[in-house]
Amino acid sequence: MLKINPLTAWQLLRGYVELKSGDWVIQNAANSAAGRAVIQIAHAFGYKTVNVVRREELIENYDPKGDVVLLDHGNLRSVVKDATGGAAIRLGLNAVGGESALRLMVSGSRRHAGQLRRDEFAARLKFRPVS
Numbered sequence: 001m002l003k004i005n006p007l008t009a010w011q012l013l014r015g016y017v018e019l020k021s022g023d024w025v026i027q028n029a030a031n032s033a034a035g036r037a038v039i040q041i042a043h044a045f046g047y048k049t050v051n052v053v054r055r056e057e058l059i060e061n062y063d064p065k066g067d068v069v070l071l072d073h074g075n076l077r078s079v080v081k082d083a084t085g086g087a088a089i090r091l092g093l094n095a096v097g098g099e100s101a102l103r104l105m106v107s108g109s110r111r112h113a114g115q116l117r118r119d120e121f122a123a124r125l126k127f128r129p130v131s
Helices: 004-014 033-045 056-060 076-084 098-108 118-124
Strands: 024-028 048-053 068-071 089-094 127-129
Touching (some): 004 033, 024 033, 048 076, 048 098, 056 068, 076 098, 089 098
Parallel strands (some): 024 048, 024 089, 048 068
């Protein structure tokens, strides 16, 4: 874990889109070892993170170093928009799949979910699975 998770996080943050200090990254499974490595490395580069978890009790014991921790639910897009002040999400990292991945994509979209087809999400945002 000490070797793989930081290297995975590094590649996810640096290998797909060019991020600048102050850019937002969203991820689900943020409480995983890889998710925590993403947060640490993101902070080293000055990126801001939206960290989505599936259980409310994880929020209480979570320290994202000043960024956002949210519960994964059907209204995630609205909550992300409020938490980031409507800022653009430049990179989304999906480690869960299914409906959680769709909510993550919708949360990063600048258009209303009903206005974008699922295949358009992938074209607009760079979502990569975390293994």
